[in-house]
Amino acid sequence: MKLQKTALVLADISGYTRFVLFHKLSILHAEQIITELIEAVAEQARFPLRLNKLQGDAAFFVAAIDEDDEGALDDIVTQVGSFFDAFREKRAAQFRGTIGGCRCSACQTVENLTLKAFVHVGEVVQKKVGDFDEVAGESVILIHRLLKNSIEEREYLVLTDDVVKEITADPFTNKRRLVEMVDDLGEVGIMVYQPQSSRLTRPAKQPLLTIEGIKTAIVYSSRAFAQLLTRNARVFQNMPQ
Numbered sequence: 001m002k003l004q005k006t007a008l009v010l011a012d013i014s015g016y017t018r019f020v021l022f023h024k025l026s027i028l029h030a031e032q033i034i035t036e037l038i039e040a041v042a043e044q045a046r047f048p049l050r051l052n053k054l055q056g057d058a059a060f061f062v063a064a065i066d067e068d069d070e071g072a073l074d075d076i077v078t079q080v081g082s083f084f085d086a087f088r089e090k091r092a093a094q095f096r097g098t099i100g101g102c103r104c105s106a107c108q109t110v111e112n113l114t115l116k117a118f119v120h121v122g123e124v125v126q127k128k129v130g131d132f133d134e135v136a137g138e139s140v141i142l143i144h145r146l147l148k149n150s151i152e153e154r155e156y157l158v159l160t161d162d163v164v165k166e167i168t169a170d171p172f173t174n175k176r177r178l179v180e181m182v183d184d185l186g187e188v189g190i191m192v193y194q195p196q197s198s199r200l201t202r203p204a205k206q207p208l209l210t211i212e213g214i215k216t217a218i219v220y221s222s223r224a225f226a227q228l229l230t231r232n233a234r235v236f237q238n239m240p241q
């Protein structure tokens with residue numbers, strides 16, 4: 001058991017409502033969709049960042065940081081940025097796959113799913129439990145409690161002040177600073193980044209026949225019919241007697 005400076009990353013997928021999780025088929029498909037999305041995100045993690053635990057609709061990653069490795073945290077933050085690209089790519093593929101496919105509410109509302117990611121750094125206790133590396137300590141509690149916050153946006157990346165003050169380059173724009181009140185731990189300064197919006201928009205359903213459409217069709221066909229009559233009349237007029 002030892003104390004180790006560690007980067008902690010929590011990626012959380014949310015967006016399904018209670019309604020989606022009401023029917024058996026929807027529950028199964030929701031589970032499958034979320035698992036695929038988490039896998040797509042987890043595949044982006046490269047050394048030293050590694051998946052530590054899957055927790056329902058969230059994935060928890062850790063990376064031991066050497067005190068003299070200055071670029072490590074920058075690299076990890078960049079990796080977490082790429083989580084959003086992987087998530088959106090997978091979600092878009094699922095979206096294309098489900099249009100016109102399964103009608104269950106989980107498949108039909110894939111585009112409502114969003115990714116929230118949190119990055120924090122601190123001293124954590126690392127211990128081996130069987131084959132698993134367990135991490136514990138206040139920093140681990142803090143990053144999980146940050147899930148409950150005052151941020152109104154549906155999709156975002158949060159870096160705690162402890163991360164922000166250590167990274168040498170800030171790879172993201174579109175940010176604002178907040179102070180969150182975290183249960184038992186007090187005020188925690190965070191930077192909230194808004195990844196470029198990539199919300200999918202379902203094409204509006206256009207009825208095939210509208211009153212306007214029918215009117216237009218009648219106007220056009222009667223005009224065409226009139227033209228046909230006129231042309232024929234001319235043809236008849238020009239015919240040799």
Ligand SMILES: [Zn+2]
Pocket residue numbers: 025026029102103104105106107108
């Ligand atoms: Zn379905």
